[in-house]
Amino acid sequence: MPLSSSAIRANLLLLRGGCGLFVSSRLASSAMLSTRPYKLHKLESGPASEAQVTSDEARKYYRDMATVRRMETAAGNLYKEKAIRGFCHLYSGQEACCVGMEAVLDRNDPVITAYRAHGWTYTRGVPVKAVLSELTGRASGCAKGKGGSMHMYNHNFYGGNGIVGAQVPLGAGIAFAQKYREDKRVCVTLYGDGAANQGQVFEAFNMAKLWDLPCIFVCENNKYGMGTAVERAAASTAYYTRGDYIPGLWVDAMDVITVREATRFAKDWCLSGKGPILLEMETYRYHGHSMSDPGTSYRTREEVQSMRQMRDPIASFRQTLLTAELVAEEELKEIDQSVRKEVDEAVQAAKTNAVPDPKELYTNVYSQPPSGQPNYRIRGIDQFTWSAN
Amino acid sequence: YLIPLSSSHYPVNQTTMHRPSLSACQLILRSFGRSGGNIVASRRFASSMNVRDALNSAMREEIERDPNVFLMGEEVAQYEGAYKVSKGLWKLMGDKRVIDTPITEMGFAGLAVGAAMAGLRPICEFMTFNFSMQAIDHVINSAAKTYYMSAGDVKVPIVFRGPNGAAAGVAAQHSQDFASWYSHCPGLKVVSPWNSEDARGLLKAAIRDNDPVVCLENEMMYGVSFEVSPECESKDFLIPIGKAKIEIPGNHISLISYGKFVGLCVEAAAELAKEGIQCEVLNLRTLRPLDEEAIVKSVMKTHHVVTVESCWPQCGMGAEIAARIMESQAFDYLDAPLTRMTGADVPMPYAQALEAAALPQVADIVRVVRRTLNRAAK
Numbered sequence: 001m002p003l004s005s006s007a008i009r010a011n012l013l014l015l016r017g018g019c020g021l022f023v024s025s026r027l028a029s030s031a032m033l034s035t036r037p038y039k040l041h042k043l044e045s046g047p048a049s050e051a052q053v054t055s056d057e058a059r060k061y062y063r064d065m066a067t068v069r070r071m072e073t074a075a076g077n078l079y080k081e082k083a084i085r086g087f088c089h090l091y092s093g094q095e096a097c098c099v100g101m102e103a104v105l106d107r108n109d110p111v112i113t114a115y116r117a118h119g120w121t122y123t124r125g126v127p128v129k130a131v132l133s134e135l136t137g138r139a140s141g142c143a144k145g146k147g148g149s150m151h152m153y154n155h156n157f158y159g160g161n162g163i164v165g166a167q168v169p170l171g172a173g174i175a176f177a178q179k180y181r182e183d184k185r186v187c188v189t190l191y192g193d194g195a196a197n198q199g200q201v202f203e204a205f206n207m208a209k210l211w212d213l214p215c216i217f218v219c220e221n222n223k224y225g226m227g228t229a230v231e232r233a234a235a236s237t238a239y240y241t242r243g244d245y246i247p248g249l250w251v252d253a254m255d256v257i258t259v260r261e262a263t264r265f266a267k268d269w270c271l272s273g274k275g276p277i278l279l280e281m282e283t284y285r286y287h288g289h290s291m292s293d294p295g296t297s298y299r300t301r302e303e304v305q306s307m308r309q310m311r312d313p314i315a316s317f318r319q320t321l322l323t324a325e326l327v328a329e330e331e332l333k334e335i336d337q338s339v340r341k342e343v344d345e346a347v348q349a350a351k352t353n354a355v356p357d358p359k360e361l362y363t364n365v366y367s368q369p370p371s372g373q374p375n376y377r378i379r380g381i382d383q384f385t386w387s388a389n
Numbered sequence: 390y391l392i393p394l395s396s397s398h399y400p401v402n403q404t405t406m407h408r409p410s411l412s413a414c415q416l417i418l419r420s421f422g423r424s425g426g427n428i429v430a431s432r433r434f435a436s437s438m439n440v441r442d443a444l445n446s447a448m449r450e451e452i453e454r455d456p457n458v459f460l461m462g463e464e465v466a467q468y469e470g471a472y473k474v475s476k477g478l479w480k481l482m483g484d485k486r487v488i489d490t491p492i493t494e495m496g497f498a499g500l501a502v503g504a505a506m507a508g509l510r511p512i513c514e515f516m517t518f519n520f521s522m523q524a525i526d527h528v529i530n531s532a533a534k535t536y537y538m539s540a541g542d543v544k545v546p547i548v549f550r551g552p553n554g555a556a557a558g559v560a561a562q563h564s565q566d567f568a569s570w571y572s573h574c575p576g577l578k579v580v581s582p583w584n585s586e587d588a589r590g591l592l593k594a595a596i597r598d599n600d601p602v603v604c605l606e607n608e609m610m611y612g613v614s615f616e617v618s619p620e621c622e623s624k625d626f627l628i629p630i631g632k633a634k635i636e637i638p639g640n641h642i643s644l645i646s647y648g649k650f651v652g653l654c655v656e657a658a659a660e661l662a663k664e665g666i667q668c669e670v671l672n673l674r675t676l677r678p679l680d681e682e683a684i685v686k687s688v689m690k691t692h693h694v695v696t697v698e699s700c701w702p703q704c705g706m707g708a709e710i711a712a713r714i715m716e717s718q719a720f721d722y723l724d725a726p727l728t729r730m731t732g733a734d735v736p737m738p739y740a741q742a743l744e745a746a747a748l749p750q751v752a753d754i755v756r757v758v759r760r761t762l763n764r765a766a767k
Binding site for chain 1: 459485490491493495496497498499500501502503504505506507508509526527530531536537538539540541542543544575576578594598599600627628629630631632675678680716
């Protein structure tokens with residue numbers, strides 16, 4: 001909630017669409033917004049309780065969250081139309097987490113996450129069109145249609161991983177590589193409340209702490225591991241403490257600025273050579289675990305609706321911006337319209353773009369043929385069926 | 390004119406102080422010498438090297454050559470390797486390049502794969518491949534499949550290496566041969582050295598390969614010495630991945646094998662040569678991709694084939710080779726069905742005689758060859 005605005009300066013606001021109307025309003029160019037309280041584990045102090053947010057930043061965060069929301073809604077609809085097959089895990093409700101973290105990360109900080117990855121794929125620089133096309137299995141998908149929902153990648157984005165918890169040692173390994181090369185970067189390694197009980201997660205914690213790896217472990221706790229509420233799966237649901245010897249922070253991840261400041265704190269922590277840190281992002285997913293799960297057999301509709309009404313990250317940020325007079329309502333509407341247009345176009349492309357060439361079945365198995373078999377062919381479904389050379 | 394072999398045994402602890410029936414090269418060299426064979430006489434031998442030193446020198450050279458290469462595993466650094474394969478490397482290279490891990494295979498294999506995705510070139514040692522089962526999700530789902538799933542975005546230039554198969558008396562949970570499991574999976578290259586030259590050339594090729602490579606060694610071979618050619622000692626000595634080698638050419642029957650069992654085939658060949666049976670011993674060297682061309686060519690020449698491995702019978706390497714022969718033109722050249730000699734279809738027992746009966750021995754190979762060629766048992 002905004003406390004007060006800083007000195008207000010008049011801004012010129014140009015309505016998009018080129019109608020030529022100039023509207024000037026007394027909007028702030030920046031505001032001090034307060035963050036929601038944190039909980040600390042083995043930390044003397046935590047992130048800032050308030051932070052400067054410029055109107056440009058505000059617009060970007062709003063736009064990115066709105067894009068993820070609309071993209072995920074579109075994905076859900078495409079799935080119901082059977083244009084998307086297999087697994088589809090939607091991020092709706094969790095937008096503040098990826099957008100807030102990306103506000104502090106840059107494209108040189110690698111990120112790795114699990115299968116609820118579409119939001120991260122977008123914030124890591126993959127356009128909506130490429131995400132949706134990948135979901136519908138088109139050649140224009142970010143993995144040429146060969147990866148699908150759980151296997152989307154980009155520069156310094158290592159997916160998209162289907163095996164629960166596997167991405168955590170992988171992330172520790174990416175951080176290891178950074179330390180090895182003396183890159184001044186952090187690796188963000190995300191996992192869910194379900195994965196938090198995996199043995200390999202603790203194996204990764206051990207090595208990360210032992211070797212001072214610059215890894216930010218992030219538990220996106222959306223309260224349910226598939227259909228199992230956290231209380232039924234974990235002897236301790238204080239996920240931010242479960243790194244034990246790794247300091248931790250609990251973050252109310254329904255607020256994008258709160259997430260941003262926690263990430264800033266964590267990044268500074270790692271880069272100052274203090275080793276890994278663990279962030280628990282307490283968040284919520286509106287949809288079921290995946291499109292196969294209605295999400296109402298293990299929680300009440302009232303709970304879901306209450307979260308949507310009272311704690312939605314986009315609606316509450318919108319309110320914050322309006323109250324702080326950082327962005328005008330017309331502009332937010334305009335962003336909404338622009339996002340809608342972008343996603344609608346992406347949906348069209350995802351439905352109509354070409355499917356992969358059949359020869360793609362056989363490509364990218366090896367990055368180079370075996371050194372003794374330069375003409376190595378890949379076998380198809382019988383001994384008469386082969387990749388072309 | 391034959392240079393005598395000296396088998397230098399590296400000082401190791403008692404459990405690995407087993408001298409296998411292999412000084413096969415010694416036997417075969419002598420027998421060929423007597424019968425006037427000139428297969429090996431034409432080779433120029435530079436020196437003798439055991440498999441352990443071959444692996445050690447390969448890793449040392451590759452770590453020196455490329456700053457991104459490093460070794461990690463249990464006891465590889467300060468203990469100098471559970472089987473001393475990495476002896477001296479940590480003292481030479483330091484903490485950054487030779488890293489001791491906690492006993493957490495799933496964790497450190499995953500960490501190694503992540504490091505490879507991020508551009509380093511790890512050599513991830515499993516103390517034995519039995520323990521790789523705890524980490525196999527990372528070998529397959531994280532390493533083997535990632536280049537494909539990412540449509541060529543993310544390479545995984547990692548080597549997983551370590552001893553595979555039975556040692557001596559280590560019983561059921563420590564004796565499994567994983568050749569079949571790993572060579573099943575696309576996205577991996579799988580090699581299995583027999584002798585020192587194989588070990589040096591294949592491991593170097595594996596480390597320089599940009600895809601995940603599984604290198605299946607055998608503990609019983611570590612202490613065995615072989616003559617190596619001058620070429621083998623070159624820092625850039627590489628053996629092509631996907632090419633088998635005819636260790637001994639022959640016209641009557643093909644013995645196809647990999648790893649330690651190539652040595653048993655060589656010994657069996659020597660014994661059978663005394664009764665005029667010429668065995669062609671084909672050392673596969675690479676299990677994925679198999680050198681099908683070499684297999685087919687050999688069988689077309691000899692019309693008879695026996696495969697030898699320590700995998701269990703069902704879905705083992707012999708099963709795959711049999712299928713390939715069936716599917717190829719070699720099928721029409723067979724004068725007898727293929728015989729696959731494998732581990733017995735049981736978990737490995739401890740008692741020595743039982744253990745011996747659970748794996749093909751030289752006498753078994755000799756017997757099977759005679760049977761395949763319809764010769765009377767001696």
